[in-house]
Structures are given as structure tokens and as C-alpha cells.
Amino acid sequence: MKINSTKVAQIAGVSRSTVSRVINNYSNVPSETREKILKIIDELGYIPNTSAQVLAGKKSRTIGLFIYGDNNDKSKILDNGLSFGYYLDFINRVLKEALKLDYQLLVDVINDNNFSKVESLYVNRDIIGGIFIGFKEGDENIQKIIKQHSPIVLVDYLSNPNCENKEVYYINTEDFNGAKEATEHLINLGKKRVIHISGDRCKLSGKEREKGYIEAMKKFGMTPMIYNGNYSDEKATEIIMNLLEKNIEFDGVFCANDNMSYCVNNVLKENGKENIPIIGFDNLRNTIPLGLMSVAPDINNLAKTAVELFQNDKGEKQKVTFIKTTLIKGLKEYIKESYLD
Incomplete structure (x- = not known):
């Protein structure tokens, strides 16, 4: 079921314009009505869609990149980002590949307490799909997303995935x-x-x-x-x-x-x-x-593979991809791997 302002209005027994006024914080709404609508919005996990393209019926060009992390991880990012280094590098590479294909990138750190906003992004078509990284094997929220939404790209999640959903893809580092x-x-x-x-x-x-x-x-x-x-x-x-x-x-x-x-x-x-x-x-x-x-x-190939899986003109797509690794012993190998580009 798609959650939108029309659905909220139906449940609340008010007009869609009244819901819009509450969302936009206009004062000309009775407090009792306002509280009722806000409660319904909260229960449905509805995130108001402000994208003009989506409102016009056009498909989103935004890819979601969701990194698992608790509040401690968020604090580390705000402090200096160093302990989150791998993910920061990965974000940089995904952004680079997304820009090449004229996609936008939405990045967020997700945990069990705020996963509902990922579902809302799918339901409201604010994203065309999501890349998930850093999640624990068998995560309940991921399993729920797999059953209900697509496309999904899961990085280092399962070693031998059962690919039932045709638009769920796995990328595993060796x-x-x-x-x-x-x-x-x-x-x-x-x-x-x-x-x-x-x-x-x-x-x-x-x-x-x-x-x-x-x-x-x-x-x-x-x-x-x-x-x-x-x-x-x-x-x-x-x-x-x-x-x-x-x-x-x-x-x-x-x-x-x-x-x-x-x-x-x-x-x-x-x-x-x-x-x-x-x-x-x-x-x-x-x-x-x-x-x-x-x-x-090979983080460049990992990012490139992940982004390209969202293209509709790629024909038959590989369900499971393995990304090679290289032992870097010194500056010579470091430069050879083109990590500085």
C-alpha cells in the first residue's frame, strides 16, 4: 500500500488540503484535527514527499546509500570520521559513479530505531532503490525490505544468498x-x-x-x-x-x-x-x-557495480558479484591499485 497524503486524509476523515496545511505547519487548522493527523502520520511512518518530479509522475533519479551504524558511530563521524574511514571512502566512490550516470545520492546512517524511514523512501518512491552496507547477517529489517521492496543491492551481507526476489543483488568482497x-x-x-x-x-x-x-x-x-x-x-x-x-x-x-x-x-x-x-x-x-x-x-569496481545495477538497460544482471582484493605491501602496490584517483 502506498502511503501518501490522500491516504492520510481518508483515514483522518478530512480533505487532502487539510493534511497539506498540517504538514506545512499552517495555523488555520483546529488543534484537535492537527493532533489527529499528526498521530496518523506517525503511525503510518509517512514521510511527506516534496519531490516535484515524483508529484509529476516522473521516476526518481535518487539512489539511497544506507550504512548500518549505532549512535556511537554517528558521534564518531561528527567528531572526525576517521573510524568510519572505509564507509567514507565508499560513499565517495559511489557518489562519483552516480554522477557519471546522472543519479543523485541520498546517504544515511541507519539502525534498528530509524529503519522505518527507509521503508517510507521506497513506498513514496523518493528513491529508485537502495545500497545497504555494514548490516549484520540475517538482519530482520533487511529481510523485511527484501520481501517488500526492490531494487536492493546488499554489500557483504550473505556468502550464499538465496536470490528469490529478482531485483535483489549481492556484492561480496573476497x-x-x-x-x-x-x-x-x-x-x-x-x-x-x-x-x-x-x-x-x-x-x-x-x-x-x-x-x-x-x-x-x-x-x-x-x-x-x-x-x-x-x-x-x-x-x-x-x-x-x-x-x-x-x-x-x-x-x-x-x-x-x-x-x-x-x-x-x-x-x-x-x-x-x-x-x-x-x-x-x-x-x-x-x-x-x-x-x-x-x-x-577493489572499491572502485564495487561502487561501479553497485550503481550500474540500478540501470534498466543493462539486460540480464548478475545476482551475486565477488570483488577481488589485493595485498598492499608498500607505495608501489598502492599506486598500482589506482587508489589515489
């Missing part, structure tokens, strides 16, 4: 292969006790990166040493400090993302352990200048 390559590189450097500070185990990326690390360690007959960092700067710092305090030996570190690797690097430097190699994941812009290594997803 996290397993990237993590395996990173761990093997540390082992090939002669390291015997490589630890892994893991990501969020409720997210596909966290699971796959941990699996890749375990596979590499077992391949060389080594015992995995895993510490749950949950993609948290604070947890990564706490983990590495505890290891040093307890004199637990390790000679290499593979972190599930670059932000955690920055924290590990800082602690090790402060404790005179600068000879321990560290590899992160995501290839953020600060990584190579800090002298750290990182696994780079």
Missing part, C-alpha cells in the same frame, strides 16, 4: 582470500606466532576474514591466536596492551580492519616493539604513509 593472503605473507616473512584481532562476527566480513586467517595458520601447521576486536579501536588497543602486560609472545599481527591496525601500531611503538609487522584490511588512505600493510578491496 574477504576470505584477502585474509588468507595477508596471514600467509606474515608467515612467509618468518613469523611463527601471528595473532588475529578479529572483526564483528555477526557480519560477513568479520566471519570471512577470521576464516581466512585460520585457514592460513592451519596450512602451515600453526595454532591460531584470535582475539575479538569487533572492529573497535578501543578493543584493539585493550587487546594489544593486555598481551604486552601478560608477556604473551607474538611476532606478527593481522587486524580485520585498518583502524584497529592503527591502534595496534601506536601501542607497539609506545612500547618499543616497532619490529613487529602489522597487516590491516580496507586500504585506508593513512595506512601506507604509516608504514603499515593492508588488504585492499
Whole structure:
């Protein structure tokens, strides 16, 4: 059912113009009527559609980009954005690809408490579709969206998706292969006790990166040493400090993302352990200048693929796409991957 001002007017038993006056905060509406209409609007989750194109019956040219994050994540973005670095880079690349195809981009940080506005954007046709990233596997809100709306592009959400809805697409980074390559590189450097500070185990990326690390360690007959960092700067710092305090030996570190690797690097430097190699994941812009290594997803191809899935003239579209990763060991590989363009 499409939620619009006409539907609100029908339920409230008033004219559409009265609903419009309430929405636009005109004073010539009785307070009792105003409260009744506002209550209905709130219950329906109706977001007034101010797009002239949609009102004229034209299709929206706006793509929604929805990033999962709690209020703490929003605070970090407002402070400096650094801990949200991967998503900020992804937004930049998606915007670039959207502009090429004359699309607009709507970006929002979404959690369980405000997901209803995503549904309203679909219902009111304010967006042609949405790209969802950072959501936990099996998220109830995502499952609801999949059943009721389309098109949808899900990034790093499920490893073996069941594509029942014809306009639901999955883009997965080759996290397993990237993590395996990173761990093997540390082992090939002669390291015997490589630890892994893991990501969020409720997210596909966290699971796959941990699996890749375990596979590499077992391949060389080594015992995995895993510490749950949950993609948290604070947890990564706490983990590495505890290891040093307890004199637990390790000679290499593979972190599930670059932000955690920055924290590990800082602690090790402060404790005179600068000879321990560290590899992160995501290839953020600060990584190579800090002298750290990182696994780079092909973020340009990821963004390009995501945006192009909204084109109607693309013919048969691939339901599941896998994005390659490359281990960046220094400036030469960094430049070769064209990450600076």
C-alpha cells in the first residue's frame, strides 16, 4: 500500500488540503484535527514527499546509500570520521559513479530505531532503490525490505544468498582470500606466532576474514591466536596492551580492519616493539604513509557495480558479484591499485 497524503486524509476523515496545511505547519487548522493527523502520520511512518518530479509522475533519479551504524558511530563521524574511514571512502566512490550516470545520492546512517524511514523512501518512491552496507547477517529489517521492496543491492551481507526476489543483488568482497593472503605473507616473512584481532562476527566480513586467517595458520601447521576486536579501536588497543602486560609472545599481527591496525601500531611503538609487522584490511588512505600493510578491496569496481545495477538497460544482471582484493605491501602496490584517483 502506498502511503501518501490522500491516504492520510481518508483515514483522518478530512480533505487532502487539510493534511497539506498540517504538514506545512499552517495555523488555520483546529488543534484537535492537527493532533489527529499528526498521530496518523506517525503511525503510518509517512514521510511527506516534496519531490516535484515524483508529484509529476516522473521516476526518481535518487539512489539511497544506507550504512548500518549505532549512535556511537554517528558521534564518531561528527567528531572526525576517521573510524568510519572505509564507509567514507565508499560513499565517495559511489557518489562519483552516480554522477557519471546522472543519479543523485541520498546517504544515511541507519539502525534498528530509524529503519522505518527507509521503508517510507521506497513506498513514496523518493528513491529508485537502495545500497545497504555494514548490516549484520540475517538482519530482520533487511529481510523485511527484501520481501517488500526492490531494487536492493546488499554489500557483504550473505556468502550464499538465496536470490528469490529478482531485483535483489549481492556484492561480496573476497574477504576470505584477502585474509588468507595477508596471514600467509606474515608467515612467509618468518613469523611463527601471528595473532588475529578479529572483526564483528555477526557480519560477513568479520566471519570471512577470521576464516581466512585460520585457514592460513592451519596450512602451515600453526595454532591460531584470535582475539575479538569487533572492529573497535578501543578493543584493539585493550587487546594489544593486555598481551604486552601478560608477556604473551607474538611476532606478527593481522587486524580485520585498518583502524584497529592503527591502534595496534601506536601501542607497539609506545612500547618499543616497532619490529613487529602489522597487516590491516580496507586500504585506508593513512595506512601506507604509516608504514603499515593492508588488504585492499577493489572499491572502485564495487561502487561501479553497485550503481550500474540500478540501470534498466543493462539486460540480464548478475545476482551475486565477488570483488577481488589485493595485498598492499608498500607505495608501489598502492599506486598500482589506482587508489589515489
